[in-house]
Amino acid sequence: MGKELSADAVVIGAGIIGTAIALELARSGRRTISVDRLPAAGYGSTSSSCAIVRVHYSTLQGTAFAYDAYFDWKDWQSYLGLDLSESTKLARFRETGCLVMKTKENGFLENVVNHAGKLSIPCENWDAQRIAKRLPGYDLRSFAPARRQEDPEFGQPGLGRIEGGVFFPTAGFVNDPQLATQNIQAAAVHHGSQFLFNREVTEILTTAGRVEGVGLDDGTIIRTPVVVNVAGPYSAKVNRLARVDEDMKITTRALRQEVAHVPAPDHLDFERNGLIVSDNDIGVYCRPESGNFVLAGSEDPPCDPHEWVDPDEFSRDFTDQATTQALRLAQRMRGLKVPSRMGGVVDLYDVTEDWLPIYDRSALEGFYMACGSSGNQFKNAPAAGRLMTGLIDYCEGGHDHDRDPFQLKLAHLDYVLDTGTMSRLREVNPDSSFSVLG
Numbered sequence: 001m002g003k004e005l006s007a008d009a010v011v012i013g014a015g016i017i018g019t020a021i022a023l024e025l026a027r028s029g030r031r032t033i034s035v036d037r038l039p040a041a042g043y044g045s046t047s048s049s050c051a052i053v054r055v056h057y058s059t060l061q062g063t064a065f066a067y068d069a070y071f072d073w074k075d076w077q078s079y080l081g082l083d084l085s086e087s088t089k090l091a092r093f094r095e096t097g098c099l100v101m102k103t104k105e106n107g108f109l110e111n112v113v114n115h116a117g118k119l120s121i122p123c124e125n126w127d128a129q130r131i132a133k134r135l136p137g138y139d140l141r142s143f144a145p146a147r148r149q150e151d152p153e154f155g156q157p158g159l160g161r162i163e164g165g166v167f168f169p170t171a172g173f174v175n176d177p178q179l180a181t182q183n184i185q186a187a188a189v190h191h192g193s194q195f196l197f198n199r200e201v202t203e204i205l206t207t208a209g210r211v212e213g214v215g216l217d218d219g220t221i222i223r224t225p226v227v228v229n230v231a232g233p234y235s236a237k238v239n240r241l242a243r244v245d246e247d248m249k250i251t252t253r254a255l256r257q258e259v260a261h262v263p264a265p266d267h268l269d270f271e272r273n274g275l276i277v278s279d280n281d282i283g284v285y286c287r288p289e290s291g292n293f294v295l296a297g298s299e300d301p302p303c304d305p306h307e308w309v310d311p312d313e314f315s316r317d318f319t320d321q322a323t324t325q326a327l328r329l330a331q332r333m334r335g336l337k338v339p340s341r342m343g344g345v346v347d348l349y350d351v352t353e354d355w356l357p358i359y360d361r362s363a364l365e366g367f368y369m370a371c372g373s374s375g376n377q378f379k380n381a382p383a384a385g386r387l388m389t390g391l392i393d394y395c396e397g398g399h400d401h402d403r404d405p406f407q408l409k410l411a412h413l414d415y416v417l418d419t420g421t422m423s424r425l426r427e428v429n430p431d432s433s434f435s436v437l438g
């Protein structure tokens with residue numbers, strides 16, 4: 001017989017979103033236990049995150065949610081709410097700003113600028129001259145559509161040029177996503193949360209249509225009325241364990257991703273003067289990294305294959321995808337040093353049909369899910385913690401969230417978010433970018 005424990009809520013997964021949910025549940029007075037199959041918080045897909053914090057999304061709700069969380073990154077210590085000693089190492093948010101290139105494909109950012117205007121998010125229109133001044137040596141010829149290396153026209157510019165972009169000053173990146181997660185864990189522990197590592201949830205216990213606990217791989221049983229699935233790329237597996245996948249219109253799948261980590265050109269001090277650049281014309285986003293490196297991620301152009309995988313069986317070796325991304329960026333950033341042996345990360349997104357997240361209850365009373373983060377929800381973790389806690393309070397208080405969705409008053413904005421837009425029962429949202437941009 002294994003041990004028997006009890007909690008007011010069990011959180012499956014101690015990534016950035018899972019820990020943020022544990023923290024907020026603990027702040028609401030619940031005794032929480034977080035369980036993770038890995039040895040420490042933030043070791044899952046969070047550890048590979050580019051940790052970009054940006055405020056442009058394709059939907060107004062997505063934009064508001066991200067802007068709300070931006071304020072938490074901006075004042076990390078207040079968010080954590082800890083009286084931390086000077087020796088405690090905190091993750092740092094570097095506010096570099098984010099430049100988004102205007103292209104025909106992104107509708108010259110009309111939508112995005114509209115959303116920013118409605119939410120009073122600062123943004124500036126930059127013409128080509130301003131871009132060239134900020135990013136010396138940038139080649140602004142158009143290379144769209146993004147191509148594969150084997151395409152004879154790969155790297156050949158078309159006739160057009162990038163005429164401008166939109167700069168969002170309230171953006172940047174978090175220097176260490178794992179440390180950020182462990183900071184949240186420390187805050188949650190301060191409020192009484194417990195964390196069990198190297199333990200896997202292998203069973204969801206139910207009685208009469210309601211969750212009553214979880215079983216772990218070492219035989220431990222945790223009795224609880226509330227379970228939250230924040231298992232990242234394993235979310236579909238955990239939903240299957242709970243047998244809640246059948247009523248879901250929006251589902252989740254693990255998608256393999258490569259991020260190239262390449263030295264910046266010699267003439268560019270990208271580490272100090274660089275910024276986030278989202279460049280739909282070449283299908284690449286990038287950000288500065290220490291040592292004057294550049295991280296180059298994919299914006300999922302149509303020519304790139306999607307590699308859906310089993311999260312327990314995927315290769316962490318680079319294919320030619322990371323090199324393709326780096327070479328695409330080299331079209332713009334002349335002198336980028338693309339190495340013959342690629343460095344960077346290979347990891348998984350947890351993707352929905354419309355690349356927008358699911359923050360929701362399930363058909364099983366007491367079983368909730370925060371999943372389908374689709375490569376773009378690291379930044380939203382603090383807001384996701386508040387959303388899920390509010391949603392759980394609402395549902396456990398007897399409200400029918402599926403019929404009458406929980407409305408979340410955002411913490412830092414005068415905006416009420418209809419969380420029904422994040423439901424597992426929604427229709428695919430046609431306004432989405434259907435890419436990592438959300």
Ligand SMILES: Cc1cc2nc3c(=O)[nH]c(=O)nc-3n(C[C@H](O)[C@H](O)[C@H](O)COP(=O)(O)OP(=O)(O)OC[C@H]3O[C@@H](n4cnc5c(N)ncnc54)[C@H](O)[C@@H]3O)c2cc1C
Nearest residue numbers: 013015017037044045046049050051052201232373378379
């Ligand atoms: C390469 C890459 C780049 C990204 N870049 C950005 C970015 O720049 N900006 C941004 O906002 N987002 C980005 N993202 C997305 C972001 O990192 C994720 O949305 C976020 O980290 C997800 O956090 P999570 O807590 O939901 O999941 P995870 O960090 O994956 O945590 C899930 C945890 O659940 C555990 N688990 C799974 N199953 C079980 C089980 N049965 N029992 C116990 N534990 C279990 C796992 O071990 C894992 O630790 C990126 C993602 C990747 C992969």
